[in-house]
Amino acid sequence: MKTRKLLALIMTIALALSLFACGASGNVKPPFSEVALGSSESDVTNAYGESEKVDELDNGGKKYSYPCTYLGVDGKVSFSIGTDSKVYRINWSYSAKSDDEFNTLVDTFKTDYTKQYGDPSYENDVGTIWSGKGYTVSAETVSMMNIHRILISFLQGDSKSGSSTSSDSNTETAVESEADPLVATAVYKKGESFEGDGYKLSIDSVDATPIFDGYADADSGTEYFFAGFELENTSNADLDVNSFFTVVADGEECSFINFYDKYNDIDAITWNTSVAAGRKIKNYFSAVVPEKWNEIQILCSDGSAVFIKHTDLGSISADENSSESTIYYLGDTMTRNGMKITLTGARQTEYVSKDSYTYYEPAEGKVFVILFFDIKNDSDQTQRFNALNTFDVFIDDYSDRFTSFLYTTVDDMEDLNDQDYKDILSGKSMSGYKVIEAPANWKKIELTTRQGAFLIESKDFV
Known part of the structure; x- marks a missing residue:
């Protein structure tokens, strides 16, 4: 995978810094820069002027960014300055507009750098490293779908702020503090509003769950990922949503997968459309992701990325502490899609009364098992509950089904089937029952879901 190859590239950069850091100045000048590694902060501002974008680094330093034309294209140059006010890292980044442009640029600078710095000390299909005395040159070159990302970095090995051999325990290495994640020109979090190349975006809500409303469950090993966003076109031309x-x-x-119901009270994105200049849209998109993912990146067409962790997920997301193997018993509560489902009681009977004159009887040799539920909507959006879509029924390991008696109340509760059209507002609850017709000598009943199973055993009725 590209992530593993990029990780290998980053680890090799760190190793190169540790090998070549000692006893060398490393004050090389990149071909796209007006100043060299080791230059002062004032050298940067004298050469380029005051930067409109100055970022504070985790190691206490600063990063200045400026527009920069290199190899005939308009990219961005940035200077990382340590606490000693010296430049220890210089980057040039660019997002190519096409495969051809990307390949031409990569071939050009790799040829030039090999002539100037010698054969690469490390190379794979996402990056290349050239190592010298006291400095390292790295190039991350990742092309994927509509993203064609180039990041060239010149790193000094012996800077107090950047050296991987630094003895300051509070100082991060240059690799650790600034190595760009997969094809990302800039990294943001959920809820942050940021401006990119001709747009302004915020990802306001995210969820991940194997089920959504009345749709079929996601395939085994996968789940649905949802992201609600607001996107503004700040350019003078239409913004193509389909490739964004x-x-x-x-x-x-x-x-991506399309749903037609609302998520968090917003509509699904319409892919084959564009946002006019100066206009905004507020929608959500959904995708099929691995069920056991660790990190999700939402990449924009200019290479900016929003990184999502499980701690960012909202209230309808699957409970990480439950799985298909989790067992729940009478009185337990299962969380599914933001719904708290409690099996409050169960009993066995030989008939169910509809009214004073009508009752239902099971087939010969069978009994009715009545299960009572309380369902609370613990999510932040209105939902409905459909027991038939929620549970698969098994009696003594054989597949079975619920039995329904329309418009019949039991203990002043309605059959859940008669309530599946009801909206359950956020924070509200409803109660109901379901009936299973089981052999008189049944041993166990299981109601299974992707979040676990309710287990009812005949010994519970003794």
Whole structure:
């Protein structure tokens, strides 16, 4: 996977810094820069002027960014400055517009750098490293879907702020503090509003769950990922929505899937459309992701990325502490799609009364098992509950089904089937029952879901 190859590239950069850091100045000048590694902060501002974008680094330093034309294209140059006010890292980044442009640029600078710095000390299909005395040159070159990302870095090995051999325990290495994640020109979090190349975006809500409303469950080993967003076109031309987003889970690109119901009270994105200049849209998109993902990246067409962790997920997301093997018993509560489902009681009977004159009897040799539920909507959006879509029924390991008695109350409760059209508002609850017709000598009943199974045993009625 590209993530693993990129990780190998980053680890090799760290090793190169540790090998070549000692006893050398490393004050090389990149071909795209007006100043060299080791230059002062004032050298940068004298050469380029005051930067409109100055970022604070985790190691206490600063990063200045400026527009920069290199290899005939308009990219961005950035200077990382340590606490000693010296430049220890210089980057040039660019997102190519096409495969051809990307390949031409990569071939050009790799040829030039090999002539100037010698054969690469490390190379794979996502990056290349050239190592010298006291410095390292790295190039991350990742092309995927509509993303063609180039990041060239010149790193000094002996800077107090950047050296991997630094003795300051509070100082991060240059690799650790600034190595760009997979094809990302800039990294943001959920809820942050940021401006990219001709747009302004915020990802306001995210969820991941194997089920959504009345739709079929996601395939085994996968789940549905949802992202609610607001996107503004700040350019002077139409913004193509169809090619704007890419979803990557643990380094693997994921497929989008379309739902037609609302998520968090917003409509699904219309892919084959564009946003006019100066206009905004507020929608959500959904994708199929691995069920056991660690990190999701929402990549934009200019290489900016929003990184999503499980701690960012909202209230309808699957409970990480439950799985198909989790067993629940009478009185337990299962969380599914933001719904708290409690099996409050159960009893066995030989008939169910509809009214004073009508009752239902099971087939010969069978009994009715009545199960009572309380369902609370613990999510932040209105939902409905459909027991038939929620549970698969098994009696003594054989597949079975619920039995329904329309418009029949039991203990002043309605059959859940008669309530599946009801909206359950956020924070509200409803109660109901379901009936299973089982052999008189049944041993166990299981109601299975992707979040676990309720287990009812005949010994519970003794």
